[in-house]
Amino acid sequence: MEKKFRGNVAAAKRLLLTRAGNRCSNPNCGVRLITDDGIPIAEICHIEAISEGGPRYNPEKIINKEDARKRIADLDNLIILCPSCHRLVDSDPIYYDADWLRTAREEHERKVLNQLESKSAPTSNKELNRTVTSFHQSLDIWRENIENGDEEFWQSLFKTNPKLIAQAIPNHIIQIGDKCYLGGKGAENKGGKVVDFLYATNFSKNFVVVEIKTPKTRLIGKEYRTCVFSPAEDLTGSIVQVLSYKTTLLKDFHSVQRDNSFQAFEPTCLVIAGNLEMEADDAGKRASFDLYRSNSNVLIITYDELFYKIESLLELLDEG
Ligand SMILES: [Zn+2]
Incomplete structure (x- = not known):
């Protein structure tokens, strides 16, 4: 109420x-x-x-x-x-x-x-063309920077084209501010935590909390037993980070959880990091990573996977 x-x-x-x-x-x-x-x-x-x-x-x-x-x-x-x-x-x-x-x-x-609806589901040809052009431009920049390990760079790329991140999430999304302050005394409080990106999905009005690392972020760690690899510290660190944002968000919004705008309140956590193709150079590494990922309640998408996904989408659109 x-x-x-x-x-x-x-x-x-x-x-x-x-x-x-x-x-x-x-x-x-x-x-x-x-x-x-x-x-x-x-x-x-x-x-x-x-x-x-x-x-x-x-x-x-x-x-x-x-x-x-x-x-x-x-x-x-x-x-x-x-x-x-x-x-x-x-x-x-x-x-x-x-x-x-x-x-x-x-x-x-x-x-x-x-x-947000028109952004994620372009209705007119003109808008679709604009979307395709901006995707192509972003992918060109992306390709040139595949070795770039600067988080700020990647954050600003996704900031200028939030539709890129939308491809990683099953629902259409809306961006809520560039940097979102969580916790502490509120949006104006500099002491609060800063989450890279905060999105809300169109349909369920759920939040999506996003942590953006770089393509250089390590995914796979040391060999634990023969052919069994632990996840890299960089990756587990990012996961803990995004989960702590989620906890803060839930705490902050607890009092308004029943409000209509946030009825189905169960934020999705997303980490964009690493380059799987480069790292998983043998079957054991790949299998260990897949096992870890499929059992994690944080959505993990690697830069090469997201790139491929967007590229395939563009190919489909270009053909059409
Ligand atoms: Zn004004």
Whole structure:
């Protein structure tokens, strides 16, 4: 029950930010709420002020102090805006009345959801062509950098083309911000954990937590017994990392788990790492890796596998 949401303001803010796709909810603005340097600029705005004299203060809703306390983190009464829009709507509460703000929020949230659908399932030829071109461009860059061991490089490649990651996940997905802060005091807290990418699937509204390593990340470790190889430390480290993000995410969103937006809340964890073809140079290594992977509850996809998958998809599209 949304209106009964009694979490704290920080949790409400995080939820609204997620729903707003990390963009200002004023449909005429839509500016990103994280600067290029990763500084969050989102401001939470009360649709109806909680103290007398504030913008859009509604005395009917606030009879006593307890009402005011509840209204502070009441999702129905909050909208996420950039600092300029926050100033704008509070300076002209007659024009930007409560109805205007609620409609704006709904419209913006719908826009965010629609965008993910059109992104992962192109409807027009024009859009399909754009998608194919951007895939080709990304694969060209990818091919040239197959020996690149810089995580930042790979993260930025996936950031500029989130559709690449969508190929690794069975459901269509939406990207929620570039770097997502988890844990601590909320999105604005620098002490929180930073997950590489956080996505939500279209259909189930589940989250996908992604840890991006590089094609140079080791997958297979030492020989344990004859023909039995343990996973590399790099790989197990990434798995522990992504699982700890998941735990933090579950903890953070626990209070809103029943909310409609997150009904089926069981995040998928994905690690993109390594080059299997290069590493698994004998049958024992390959078998050990496959065994480990199929028994892991974290989805592991290697760079060569993802590349091949996208390449095959493009071949199919080019033929068509
Ligand atoms: Zn704005």
